Amino acid sequence: MAIWKQLIAACAALAMAFASWAWLAPASFPAPLRPLAERAGLLPEADDQQEARGGAPGGGPPGRGGGGPQQVITASVGEEVSSRRVQSVGTAEALRSVSLFAPTAGLVTEMLFTTGDRVAEDQPLLRLDAREETIAVEKAGIALQQARDQLGRFERLSQNQAVSTVQVEEARARVASAEAELRGAELDLDRRTLRAPFDGYMGIPKVTIGDRVTATTEVANIDDRSEILIRYALPERFAAQAQPGARVEATSIAFGVERFEGVIAEIDSRIDPQVRTLTIRAAIDNSDDRLRPGLSFLVETVFEGALQTAVPLLSLQWDRDGSYLWRVVDDRAQRVDVEILERGETRALVNGDLTPGDRVVLEGVQRLRDGAPVTIAEHHEADPGRS
Numbered sequence: 001m002a003i004w005k006q007l008i009a010a011c012a013a014l015a016m017a018f019a020s021w022a023w024l025a026p027a028s029f030p031a032p033l034r035p036l037a038e039r040a041g042l043l044p045e046a047d048d049q050q051e052a053r054g055g056a057p058g059g060g061p062p063g064r065g066g067g068g069p070q071q072v073i074t075a076s077v078g079e080e081v082s083s084r085r086v087q088s089v090g091t092a093e094a095l096r097s098v099s100l101f102a103p104t105a106g107l108v109t110e111m112l113f114t115t116g117d118r119v120a121e122d123q124p125l126l127r128l129d130a131r132e133e134t135i136a137v138e139k140a141g142i143a144l145q146q147a148r149d150q151l152g153r154f155e156r157l158s159q160n161q162a163v164s165t166v167q168v169e170e171a172r173a174r175v176a177s178a179e180a181e182l183r184g185a186e187l188d189l190d191r192r193t194l195r196a197p198f199d200g201y202m203g204i205p206k207v208t209i210g211d212r213v214t215a216t217t218e219v220a221n222i223d224d225r226s227e228i229l230i231r232y233a234l235p236e237r238f239a240a241q242a243q244p245g246a247r248v249e250a251t252s253i254a255f256g257v258e259r260f261e262g263v264i265a266e267i268d269s270r271i272d273p274q275v276r277t278l279t280i281r282a283a284i285d286n287s288d289d290r291l292r293p294g295l296s297f298l299v300e301t302v303f304e305g306a307l308q309t310a311v312p313l314l315s316l317q318w319d320r321d322g323s324y325l326w327r328v329v330d331d332r333a334q335r336v337d338v339e340i341l342e343r344g345e346t347r348a349l350v351n352g353d354l355t356p357g358d359r360v361v362l363e364g365v366q367r368l369r370d371g372a373p374v375t376i377a378e379h380h381e382a383d384p385g386r387s
Helices: 003-024 031-039 047-052 131-159 165-190
Strands: 070-076 078-101 106-111 124-128 193-195 200-202 218-235 247-251 260-272 277-285 296-312 317-319 322-329 332-343 347-352 359-363 374-380
Touching: 070 322, 078 277, 078 347, 124 218, 131 165, 218 260, 218 296, 247 277, 277 296, 296 332, 296 359, 359 374
Parallel strands: 070 374
Antiparallel strands: 070 359, 078 218, 078 296, 106 124, 124 193, 200 218, 218 277, 247 260, 247 296, 260 277, 296 347, 317 322, 322 332, 322 359, 332 347
16 A cells, blocks of 8 residues: 555544544543634533533433423421430449348258249249258147147136136246247248249359358349349539430440430439549330340430421531522422531431421432422421431
């Protein structure tokens, strides 16, 4: 092929490559050459030029907002009580928890519970060797019966004045003494059995059959877990706001993000002068027996405040002037600047020119301008619950 033909083909290839690069990457096209390239048709038209002709940016067909009203999804503005949350770390305790000790010294002959058993109040848990005490009860019973028989004879004889009044009174005293002896023997026998002080769950036993114990020997622990009390410290500056019945929410690493609701049950009578905190015990229902004493919790104490305007989080927008949202008034968009007071999981409490029942835009805000016409495609009423 002739050299001049090769030069012409090379120039044509370079021109085509240059035109493709200019079309695909117009932003990187050299500024001095842009007017020339635009007149030659090498660059795409700007978005504003397309819109002026009724087209959508990028060469597509006209879309929502291109000429007619913008379609939006809205929700109603509501009201909620503001709250301030103070976080503290606490430890779970059983509603009632005690260590059980042997009632007296002796040899363990029966173990009537195992670890984790739910027991009822006054249920027998452990028995000691009670042979001597059983004999003592029998002897006291016989002595009482004899004293009563003698009193009966003396009372019959006193009617015929065969015995004196003094002898009758002495017989009555012997009966009362024998009754006391019997009660004492029965008490000694009852002390050979350890009983549950309240309804609860048994811990791991620390003795077994055959052990010889004394009154200082710990047998096991028993916990009433119908409620869990979380003990935590509240900073001094919130002491005046803490009241019994105030709401708390707690989370534990053992249950992930699950939240447990409860109330303040007990407040200490004084502030610790060393660390300047007030000890609080919050009660959480545990009727399903999922929580255990000793768990660590992150506790949020909720201090209720005033009634505030509540909007969905999706309605909030931000720019260099701060936070704002779009309100629909007479089928037109209206910008409303707001101050965020409190943020929840799905809603936020704000301060701004809003009233309950106003419609705010959730979706379709991209092309909205102040006073732009809108069409409501879908509307959601305000959720009366908390965020």
